Amino acid sequence: MxxxxxxxxxxxxxxxxxxxxxxxxxxxxxxxxxxxxxxxxxxxxxxxxxxxxxxxxxxxxxxxxxxxxxxxxQGGDADSYDEIRYEGYGPEGIAIIVEAMTDNRNRTASNVRSIFAKAGGNLAETGAVSFMFDRKGLVVYPASVGDAEKVLEAAIEAGAEDVESTEDGHEIYCEPGDLSDVSNALEAVLGESETSKLVWKPQTTTTLDLEGAQKLMKLIEALEDDDDVQSVTANFEMSDEVMAQL
CATH class of the missing domain: 1.10.10.200 (Integrase, N-terminal zinc-binding domain)
Incomplete structure (x- = not known):
């Protein structure tokens, strides 16, 4: 996963x-x-x-x-935000994409760079790791909406590209520009989704042991605690045993 x-x-x-x-x-x-x-x-x-x-x-x-x-x-005093993507490497060489919205680029860049450095990672140039991910639309449903066959059929009808079904639920992927249409079509058949958003989907993942996972979680938590950071994606996975120990 x-x-x-x-x-x-x-x-x-x-x-x-x-x-x-x-x-x-x-x-x-x-x-x-x-x-x-x-x-x-x-x-x-x-x-x-x-x-x-x-x-x-x-x-x-x-x-x-x-x-x-x-x-x-709609207010004249509405804050003006810039959307920025940061890319870098975390512990164990894990590729990380950070998406932020900020009204102060210098502050956000400084904070993100500092968080990477303190956690044993390093910030890289834009494009340094994003080639290892695909930009996709993601719609998530709980397992309770139906079995894999039912969800796959609904996804095909909705114009989705791929479905990943596990005992935890169903992840339905589509082209970024199709997300709104696919999400609406799925909702008509399966009901309200758990989430519907654009994501960076890793092309491959690295499996982490407990020590590596602990280091990476420290970095991800620190990034997500920053008010300017909207999302953090990394190309890792871990066993259920390691997850339980975390």
């Missing part, structure tokens, strides 16, 4: 839930504000905003928070 989904599972098990939840709401609200400011404030006329709102709802962001984030984009 790809690093991003493993990390989601680990994050879910680790506790710190209130702090993680508050940080997640903040990051989802920022994405909504940026999407609304860049296009139409009506989600029906703005695919990026529609996906941002859908993701926020899937993560239980309150309706008033979503509406406030959209309204904020």
């Amino acid at each position: 790809a690093g991003h989904s493993k990390w989601a599972n680990i994050q879910h098990r680790k506790g710190r839930q209130d702090a993680i939840r508050a940080k997640l709401f903040s990051k989802l609200s920022k994405e909504i504000t940026v999407a609304a400011k860049m296009g139409d404030p009506d989600p029906d006329k703005n695919p990026r905003l529609r996906l941002a709102v859908k993701e926020a709802k899937a993560q239980s962001v309150p309706k008033d928070v979503i509406e406030r984030a959209i309204k904020k984009s």
